[in-house]
Amino acid sequence: MATKLEKQEDITAFVDSIDTFLLDCDGVIWAANHVFDGVQTVLDLLRSKGKRILFVTNNSTKSRKAYLKKFQSLDIHASADEIFGSSYAAAYYIANVLKFPKAKKVYVIGMAGVRDELESEGIQYVEPEEDSKNLGSMDEMATIKPDPEIGAVLLGFDLDINYKKLAKAFTYLHHNKDCHFLATNSDLTFPAGGTVYPGTGALLSALTAPLDRDPVILGKPHQPMLDVIIAKYHLDKERTCMVGDRLDTDIEFGKTGGLKTLLVMTGVTTPASLEASKIQPDFYISSLGHLKP
Amino acid sequence: MATKLEKQEDITAFVDSIDTFLLDCDGVIWAANHVFDGVQTVLDLLRSKGKRILFVTNNSTKSRKAYLKKFQSLDIHASADEIFGSSYAAAYYIANVLKFPKAKKVYVIGMAGVRDELESEGIQYVEPEEDSKNLGSMDEMATIKPDPEIGAVLLGFDLDINYKKLAKAFTYLHHNKDCHFLATNSDLTFPAGGTVYPGTGALLSALTAPLDRDPVILGKPHQPMLDVIIAKYHLDKERTCMVGDRLDTDIEFGKTGGLKTLLVMTGVTTPASLEASKIQPDFYISSLGHLKP
Structure with missing residues (x-):
């Protein structure tokens, strides 16, 4: 006890x-x-x-810098160097543990926090704009193809997640066993407004369920x-x-x-x-x- | 054997x-x-x-009528009455097994096949247009609230699935144990273009993972x-x-x-x-x- x-x-x-x-x-x-x-x-x-x-x-939605603003808004003294979020943990892991090749890109399902931290570590990623619009018809599904340029898929919380992003992430991982599979955390729910909503772990389940592989998870x-x-x-x-x-x-x-x-x-x-x-x-x-x- | x-x-x-x-x-x-x-x-x-x-x-993406067109396009004789898809099974179940109240609505994550079959059984559902656009910011998350008008959530394959739809479906089910939870099938992958993409079961996992309840599944x-x-x-x-x-x-x-x-x-x-x-x-x-x- x-x-x-x-x-x-x-x-x-x-x-x-x-x-x-x-x-x-x-x-x-x-x-x-x-x-x-x-x-x-x-x-x-x-x-x-x-x-x-x-x-x-x-919480992967904010970078260390953005998280610092939350501390400042609540009048808590802190420095950016004292903040360690799962998005930074993921970027650090990709850069320093995986020693990610400069020529490769990360396919990100996630928000600004993830992209900002990847940038801070000098890692290339796919700009999210191109996938923010869903596929127009079932016939377009087969336009999603494996991409040897993608060396890792990183999933964090994403308000803009959609089928196109899931299908791309699945395709990169399903057809290329060397493509790394990472997630910022596996929290099943996200707290907001005094209640909970589906969290990163819920979104992650849509990928792990059809894949025969598990992600490296950079969260508690x-x-x-x-x-x-x-x-x-x-x-x-x-x-x-x-x-x-x-x-x-x-x-x-x-x-x-x-x-x-x-x-x-x-x-x-x-x-x-x-x-x-x-x-x-x-x-x-x-x-x-x-x-x- | x-x-x-x-x-x-x-x-x-x-x-x-x-x-x-x-x-x-x-x-x-x-x-x-x-x-x-x-x-x-x-x-x-x-x-x-x-x-x-x-x-x-x-396959829940097509109604019986739409499926019949596929038969006709392949020159196979069939009648609409011979076709039994999971979207029709779900609509039939809601109308005849649940005896769904006329005043209630179904919250649908799904495509035309699901909505057409619900209509054929005279069941009200939420029009998908209002949720096809994702939430604009994290602050909007708490605008998603329980809705006593929703008597069932029905998930089928949906090319237009996004976070807003998942969060609404989760909220209706999480806060109202009397809201029925249904899915057209649990196939983890969807075949297209000679390969596979995430299927209904993959999308369903994003709901079942954070919920402490299981759906009634109207597919093989x-x-x-x-x-x-x-x-x-x-x-x-x-x-x-x-x-x-x-x-x-x-x-x-x-x-x-x-x-x-x-x-x-x-x-x-x-x-x-x-x-x-x-x-x-x-x-x-x-x-x-x-x-x-």
Whole structure:
């Protein structure tokens, strides 16, 4: 069972044992446009003690720069270098792990966040405009053909997804086993307006169902995202803590990767669901705002 | 093991034991625009012996009337009443099994075939034009809300599928357990131009993945389609034979439903794949064109 962080001496000892905090955002830092009490103070205190902070989010719709604007709009101090989104993780992976050939292109199903991060890593991609209009008739289906120029398909959340994009992505992957298959995350739902809508994982299912291959997923709880973070920042796993509100993504992500894990109770996890879960964090705390060392 | 129909006396005895032949089309009657040798003669002979013929297809993009045009273009004699597509099966199911209230509407992801068949059964549906354009921004996502007027979501193959349609269908189903969830078929791929593209089952996965509920599927091998056929034509299962080229859809469909089954070798099944399969038809024959009683 997880240990509750409540007494000051326990909190201080815990913070002393950690060099890097990987922080989920929604449900940890904020809920919609409300920042949880004390969070800014805690972030400042941790930084003043020399701790590294990384905001780790599965949301692929925004680049690091665009995400920074969200922090600024909520008056939270952060730098672009502290933000690590799944779209950046994917771009970093393509550039540095796959060592993607300059002559090849990525076929993107995704939004500006994905394309901006690919650009930041100098990776070529197919401009989305050409596929934003659906096929006109069934006869046009066979105009979609394999393309040796496409070296990877990357799927993130895409408000503009349509059949043409799915058929192209499927065709590139189905006919070319050397074409890499990547996704920014596998979240089945996307939270908005106090409810949920189909998420990246739902869109991804339309590709994985007819394909006989699985994607490399650059979002929590999948380990390639952690591999990228560790590689980029040269982190000591034993002194790195994943902080999140979701057991099946954030805590699972940290535990599988051999990190310390801290659950906050300001998001989706209730005391009852924590008790019932097989996934147990090392520690839990009522709010990140209480983590004052 | 399946019995091969080769000798004339076996073929005659088999045909004598059957009143109704349910015939798959692609791979049985034709391949693309080529009609297999002798098929027209066999169809005429069977009709002359008083056998009922029903062409049973999972393709939901065409209504019975539109499918008839395909038969006519290939010079195959058929009547609209002999054609039973998954879009008609869905419309029949909604009208006669669900006894859909006149005041409710069906939310359709699908093409003209689905809408035409709903109209033929007097069922109201949402016109597709309003959702053919995707959402303009993430802020518009929360404008998609539950709608008590929607009594069913019906998904078929749709070249015009987009995020807005998926999000609406998800929202109607997620927030209203009384809203019926139907699909015309679950074929993962759609054959075209000598290759395959994502099929209805692939699109359906984008809905089933984030939902905690399963659809009623009105296509082979799922039994609701057979229930509808049996109900409409009052067939004697013991004297009804499913004829098809696919073990996992056509033959599985007939076997699960307690029909006789006949595999033809003019489609996707090879002698080796027949021998290796757990799904064994009662009989197999090299081509439907050889079934001369």
